Amino acid sequence: MRKRKEALKALMFLLPSAAGVCLFWIIPYLDVIKRSFFSAVSGEFMGFHNFRTIFENQAFRLAAGNTLRFFGVCIPILVTLSLLVSVLLTREQKYLQLKKSLFLLPMAIPVASVVLIWKLLFHSQGLLNHFLSLFSVEGVDWMNTEASFWVLIISYIWRNLGYDVVLWVAGISGISASLYEAARVDGAGEWMCFWKITMPNLMGSLFTIVVLSLLNGFKVFREAYLVAGDYPQQDMYLLQHLFNNWYRDLSIDKMAAAAVVTGAVIMLLILALQRAWAKEA
Amino acid sequence: MKKLWSAVLWLLALICVFPILFVAAGSLMGSTEVKELLGPALSGRKGYVSWKLFPQYPTLKSYVELLVDTPGFFVMLWNSVKITGGVLAGQLLVGVPAAWGLARFSFPGRKAVFTIYIALMMMPFQVMMLSNYLMLDRLGLLDTLAGIILPAVFSTFPVFIIYRFFEGLPEALMESARLDGAGEWIIFWKIGIPLGSPGIISAMVLGFLEYWNLLEQPMAFLKTKELWPLSLFLPSIDMKQAGGAFAASAVVLFPALMVFLAGQDYLEQGIISTAVKE
Numbered sequence: 001m002r003k004r005k006e007a008l009k010a011l012m013f014l015l016p017s018a019a020g021v022c023l024f025w026i027i028p029y030l031d032v033i034k035r036s037f038f039s040a041v042s043g044e045f046m047g048f049h050n051f052r053t054i055f056e057n058q059a060f061r062l063a064a065g066n067t068l069r070f071f072g073v074c075i076p077i078l079v080t081l082s083l084l085v086s087v088l089l090t091r092e093q094k095y096l097q098l099k100k101s102l103f104l105l106p107m108a109i110p111v112a113s114v115v116l117i118w119k120l121l122f123h124s125q126g127l128l129n130h131f132l133s134l135f136s137v138e139g140v141d142w143m144n145t146e147a148s149f150w151v152l153i154i155s156y157i158w159r160n161l162g163y164d165v166v167l168w169v170a171g172i173s174g175i176s177a178s179l180y181e182a183a184r185v186d187g188a189g190e191w192m193c194f195w196k197i198t199m200p201n202l203m204g205s206l207f208t209i210v211v212l213s214l215l216n217g218f219k220v221f222r223e224a225y226l227v228a229g230d231y232p233q234q235d236m237y238l239l240q241h242l243f244n245n246w247y248r249d250l251s252i253d254k255m256a257a258a259a260v261v262t263g264a265v266i267m268l269l270i271l272a273l274q275r276a277w278a279k280e281a
Numbered sequence: 282m283k284k285l286w287s288a289v290l291w292l293l294a295l296i297c298v299f300p301i302l303f304v305a306a307g308s309l310m311g312s313t314e315v316k317e318l319l320g321p322a323l324s325g326r327k328g329y330v331s332w333k334l335f336p337q338y339p340t341l342k343s344y345v346e347l348l349v350d351t352p353g354f355f356v357m358l359w360n361s362v363k364i365t366g367g368v369l370a371g372q373l374l375v376g377v378p379a380a381w382g383l384a385r386f387s388f389p390g391r392k393a394v395f396t397i398y399i400a401l402m403m404m405p406f407q408v409m410m411l412s413n414y415l416m417l418d419r420l421g422l423l424d425t426l427a428g429i430i431l432p433a434v435f436s437t438f439p440v441f442i443i444y445r446f447f448e449g450l451p452e453a454l455m456e457s458a459r460l461d462g463a464g465e466w467i468i469f470w471k472i473g474i475p476l477g478s479p480g481i482i483s484a485m486v487l488g489f490l491e492y493w494n495l496l497e498q499p500m501a502f503l504k505t506k507e508l509w510p511l512s513l514f515l516p517s518i519d520m521k522q523a524g525g526a527f528a529a530s531a532v533v534l535f536p537a538l539m540v541f542l543a544g545q546d547y548l549e550q551g552i553i554s555t556a557v558k559e
Contacts, residue, residue, distance in 0.1 A: 006386050009465050013382030017375045018394070020435035025401050028412035088290050092283075101545060102294035105301070108541035108548075110494040112515035113530035114300045116307075116523065120330055125321040130329035139329075158297065163552055170553045208556045218405035222496050243407040247414070247501060255411040263408045270400050 029263070036256035050257035060258065062234060063242040066149075070220070070238065074153050075213055079206070081157065082164035087194065089165065090172050100169065104162030111222040118227045122151050148233040155223040160216050164209055171205040172198065204276075211273045215266070302334055304534060307527030308343055310336040315524045343528035354514065354529065361510040361533075364429055364499075365492045369485055371434030377481060380443035381473050385455065398437040406497045417502060424504045433492065439484035445554040446480025447473060483551030486544035493537055 039046050054060045089099055121127045122142035129139030140147045179197050188196065221240035224232060230245060231237070239262065246255045307315060314337055321328045347354055383395060406413075413432060414423070422428030450473070458468050474481070496512045503509055511533050515526065541548065 003388075007388035010382045010386035010388045010391075012465070013378040013386075013469070014394070017379030017435065017437075017440060020375060020431075021398070021401065021437060024416060024432045024435045025409065025412070025437075026397070028416040029409065031415060032412045085290065085293065088286050092287065099290065099294050100549075102297050104545070104548070105541065106297050108490050108537050109300060110512060110533050110537050111496060112494070112512040113304060113534040113537075115515060116526050116530060117300045117303050120319065120332070123330060125328065126330050127332060130331060133329060161293075161297065166549050166552045167556050170556070205556065212556060215403045215405070218407065221407075222494075226496070240405070240407045243410055244501070247410055252411065259408050259411050263404065266404060266408065267400055270403055271396075274396065274399070 040252035086168035115226045146235045148236040308531040312524035367430040368433040376439040384447035402438040442484040443480045483547040
C-alpha cells in the first residue's frame with residue numbers, strides 16, 4: 001500500500017517529462033529502428049539489407065573510419081594533456097581559480113563567433129602558417145590536404161581541455177593530503193608521489209572521463225562544418241557530415257540503418273559506463 | 282623547473298582565450314585596417330595574414346553599422362533569444378519536478394527510467410536526427426521555432442544534473458516535514474527547490490551555453506531565413522565584410538561570456554556532477 005502510494009507520488013512529478021520524452025524521443029526512435037528493416041520506398045520488409053548497404057557504402061566507410069581515427073587520436077591527447085595540466089594546476093594554489101577559468105572558457109564560446117578566427121587561422125596564408133614561418137617552418141595547406149584532420153583535433157582539444165581539467169581537478173582534490181604527507185616523510189619524491197598515489201587514485205575517474213570526452217567529441221562537427229562546409233577535404237569527413245548529407249537527400253533507409261548502428265555503439269559505451277559506476281559505489 | 286612549468290601553463294591558458302581577444306580586437310578596428318591585415322587571405326596577395334591585439338585606430342563603427350544598418354541581424358538575435366529562453370523556461374517547468382520524482386521516491390522501473398534518461402542525454406544529435414525529423418513532420422512543426430524548442434524542452438540532460446543535487450538532500454528533512462503534515466508539493470516547493478537551487482542553476486548555465494550555441498537543429502529543421510538564430514547568420518557572412526563580422530561575433534559572444542563569468546562555479550559543479558558515480 002505504502003509502496004503504491006509512493007509510486008503514485010513519483011508519477012505525479014515525473015509524468016509531464018516522461019510523456020514528452022516518449023513523444024519526442026523514444027517513440028520516434030523506435031519508429032526509426034523499425035524503418036531500418038523496411039524499404040522507405042515500397043514499404044517492404046528488407047531484413048538486414050539496409051545495414052548491408054551502408055556497410056558497403058564508400059562514404060560510410062570513409063566517414064566511420066575517419067570518426068574512429070579521430071577519436072583514437074584525440075582522446076589520448078586530450079586525456080593526457082588535461083591530466084598534466086591538472087596536476088600542475090593543483091600543485092600551486094596561487095591563481096588556481098583564474099587559471100581554471102581560462103582553460104574552461106573555450107567551452108562557453110559560441111562556435112559561430114570563432115568561425116572567422118578559425119578560417120583565418122587555418123588559411124593557407126593564415127595565422128598559423130604565419131606563426132610557423134617565424135620559425136622557418138614550411139606552411140601547410142590546412143584545409144585542402146590531409147592536414148585538415150588536425151584542424152579537427154586542434155578544435156576539439158581547444159574546446160574540451162577545460163572540461164576534462166575540471167573533472168581531473170575534482171578527482172585530485174578528493175585524494176587525502178595525509179597520503180602525500182606520509183609519503184614525503186618516507187622520502188618519496190614528486191614523481192614517486194604521482195605514480196604511487198595520484199595515478200592509482202584517479203583510475204576510477206579515468207574511464208568516466210574517457211567516455212564523456214568521447215561523447216563531447218561528436219560536437220566537433222560544428223567547427224568542422226562551419227569552417228569547411230558540406231563536403232570538406234576527405235580526411236575530415238566525419239559520420240556527422242554523412243548524416244547531414246543523407247538527411248539533405250532524404251535517404252531514409254540509409255539514415256535509419258546508420259542511426260541504429262551508431263546508436264547501438266553509443267548505448268554499449270553508456271552501459272559500460274554505468275557498470276563502472278556501479279562497481280565503484 | 283617549477284617556474285618553467287608555471288610558464289608553460291600560463292602559455293596554454295593564453296592559447297585558450299586568444300580567440301576572444303582576437304574577436305574583440307577585430308570588432309574595434311576600422312574596415313581599412315581589417316582589410317589591410319587580412320589582405321593575403323582576401324585578395325590572394327603574397328605573404329601571411331597577421332593580427333594585432335590592439336587596433337591602431339579603435340572605432341565603434343562596425344558595431345554602429347551592424348546595430349543600425351542591419352535589420353536582419355536583430356531578427357536573428359531575437360530568434361536566438363526566443364529559442365534559448367523558451368527552452369530554458371520549459372526545462373525548468375518540466376525537468377525540475379521530474380528530477381525530484383526520480384531522486385526522492387522509489388518505484389518499480391525507476392532504474393530503467395534512469396538508464397533511458399542517461400542514454401538519451403548522451404546520444405549525439407546525428408543519431409536522433411531522422412527520428413526528430415519524422416516526428417516534427419508528423420506534428421507539422423518543421424520550419425517553426427516550436428519545432429526547435431519543444432524537443433529540447435524534453436531533453437533529459439537537465440533532469441540528470443538536477444537529480445544529482447536533489448539526491449544528496451538528507452531524507453530526514455522530508456520525513457520531519459511530512460510529520461508536520463506538509464504535502465508532497467509543499468515539500469518540493471519549500472525544501473526541494475531552495476536546497477536544490479545550485480543544481481537548478483548549474484543546469485540552466487550549461488543549458489544556456491548549449492542552446493545559445495545551437496547549430497545542428499536549426500540548420501536541419503529551419504528553411505525560412507527569418508527564423509534562423511544567430512549561429513546560422515555568422516557563417517554566412519562573406520570574408521569581405523570582415524569588419525562587420527567581427528562586431529557580430531562579439532555581440533554573439535558577449536552574453537555567453539557574461540553567463541560564463543557569473544555562473545562559473547555552477548558550471549563547474551554541473552560538469553563534475555555528470556561524472557560522479559551514482
